[in-house]
Amino acid sequence: MTSAESLVSDTRSPVRGWLAVLAVTLGIFSLMTSELLPVGLLTPVGSSLDVSEGTAGLMVTVPGLVAAVFAPVVTVATARFDRRLVLAVLIGLVGTANLVSASASGFGVVLTARFLIGIGVGGFWSIAGSIALRLVPEKHVARATAVVFGGVQAASVLGVPAGTFIGDLSGWRTAFAAVGALGLVALVCTVALMPKVPAERTIRFGDLPRVFKGNAGVRAGIAMTFLVITGHFLAYTFVRPVLQGDGVDDGLIGVLLLAFGVAGICGNFLAGALIVRRLRAVVLGITVVLTVAMTLLAVLDNSTGSAAAVLALWGLGYGAVPVTFQTWILDKASGDAEAASSLYVSTFNLSIALGALFGGLAVDGIATTSVLWIGAALALLTLLVVGSPGRNTSGAGPVTIDQAH
Numbered sequence: 001m002t003s004a005e006s007l008v009s010d011t012r013s014p015v016r017g018w019l020a021v022l023a024v025t026l027g028i029f030s031l032m033t034s035e036l037l038p039v040g041l042l043t044p045v046g047s048s049l050d051v052s053e054g055t056a057g058l059m060v061t062v063p064g065l066v067a068a069v070f071a072p073v074v075t076v077a078t079a080r081f082d083r084r085l086v087l088a089v090l091i092g093l094v095g096t097a098n099l100v101s102a103s104a105s106g107f108g109v110v111l112t113a114r115f116l117i118g119i120g121v122g123g124f125w126s127i128a129g130s131i132a133l134r135l136v137p138e139k140h141v142a143r144a145t146a147v148v149f150g151g152v153q154a155a156s157v158l159g160v161p162a163g164t165f166i167g168d169l170s171g172w173r174t175a176f177a178a179v180g181a182l183g184l185v186a187l188v189c190t191v192a193l194m195p196k197v198p199a200e201r202t203i204r205f206g207d208l209p210r211v212f213k214g215n216a217g218v219r220a221g222i223a224m225t226f227l228v229i230t231g232h233f234l235a236y237t238f239v240r241p242v243l244q245g246d247g248v249d250d251g252l253i254g255v256l257l258l259a260f261g262v263a264g265i266c267g268n269f270l271a272g273a274l275i276v277r278r279l280r281a282v283v284l285g286i287t288v289v290l291t292v293a294m295t296l297l298a299v300l301d302n303s304t305g306s307a308a309a310v311l312a313l314w315g316l317g318y319g320a321v322p323v324t325f326q327t328w329i330l331d332k333a334s335g336d337a338e339a340a341s342s343l344y345v346s347t348f349n350l351s352i353a354l355g356a357l358f359g360g361l362a363v364d365g366i367a368t369t370s371v372l373w374i375g376a377a378l379a380l381l382t383l384l385v386v387g388s389p390g391r392n393t394s395g396a397g398p399v400t401i402d403q404a405h
Contacts, residue, residue: 016195017136021144023189024128024135027091028151030182031121033159034094035063035352037179039237040164040257041172043244048172049107053241054364056107057356059114060237064353066118067125071345074123076205083127083134083197088190094120095183102177118349125152126345134197150268153322157264157315161257168254207339217332218340223385224283225325225347228290231378232318233355235294235371238363239311242297245368248304259308260315267319275327282324283386289317290379298372 038045038059046056078086097113097120104110132144159179167175211218235242243253274282293314300306326344333340355375362370 025151032155054360057360060356063118067122068350070122071126098180157261229351231375234359235375263312263315264319271320294376
């Protein structure tokens with residue numbers, strides 16, 4: 001940030017700045033909910049559009065792959081445009097695409113809409129990750145950035161259960177329409193509450209390979225993200241058919257996903273309190289919890305009660321992932337936070353896509369519960385990346401409160 005920008009930031013109304021931060025948070029919540037919404041609705045969508053559950057999983061794969069590609073592309077390609085305008089266009093695109101999905105007569109139309117959602121998610125998240133720096137006084141930047149990324153977390157642990165509830169009550173088309181309407185509300189809030197944010201080139205394509213090759217800590221963070229997120233979504237995308245196979249009543253699945261979400265919120269706050277001094281230990285704990293939870297869901301003949309307990313454990317572990325891994329990336333990136341964050345966003349979304357894709361292949365070609373075993377194995381492999389407590393992956397010191405967000 002230049003001295004002139006710092007002066008503008010520090011003299012801007014804190015109230016208006018925080019309203020803008022909340023608008024961005026609503027936008028990222030609606031976008032990430034859009035990306036993950038099909039997780040709780042695979043079975044009804046597949047039945048309605050006459051495709052298998054494995055094929056229906058492409059609704060998660062397609063936007064994930066597209067977002068992985070477009071996270072850096074949109075950031076660089078729109079470098080000359082007002083960031084408020086860019087964010088408004090992206091959230092409007094996603095809201096409209098969800099409304100198209102809600103009225104689609106065939107699966108091809110849904111996948112086309114999901115492609116557009118991927119563009120919106122990748123571009124919006126990549127830009128929003130650093131937008132707090134331009135909205136609030138410098139002393140509030142760390143807290144505001146945490147709020148923005150809280151939208152990602154809230155979507156992961158609350159958006160899917162809420163969408164599943166709506167889908168169970170009124171049909172999957174209503175759920176897609178509701179998320180589309182939420183996106184349009186976020187569009188209005190973005191335009192009304194955000195100030196103009198002049199374009200500023202903060203990243204070039206050449207920065208990405210340089211940061212990845214030259215920073216062992218960032219490489220470790222990217223590898224951890226790939227393994228954990230791929231393993232999680234390989235299994236979690238198909239949690240509905242897994243629970244149905246255990247005999248859990250279809251109408252109770254939304255309740256169980258809500259238990260996952262509530263536990264995830266707890267995991268988020270717990271990790272946030274621990275990562276300041278115990279970052280590596282939290283990463284290790286996450287891998288163990290996720291591995292145990294997926295294994296238990298695979299081996300137990302679950303009743304509704306035991307399934308709720310296992311999903312709560314799973315949610316506790318996954319809820320800690322976004323804030324912990326984002327912290328790792330920013331802490332290890334040093335002065336290359338923008339480029340490292342772009343890599344993180346791309347990897348996160350690519351992993352969602354690959355998890356859903358390979359999960360679909362496993363469900364259709366092996367067995368539904370196979371996704372739990374594969375997901376647990378990938379999570380467990382993260383232990384090899386983190387290494388022993390004494391291993392130095394970055395040279396960075398302890399995480400501070402500002403670094404943590």
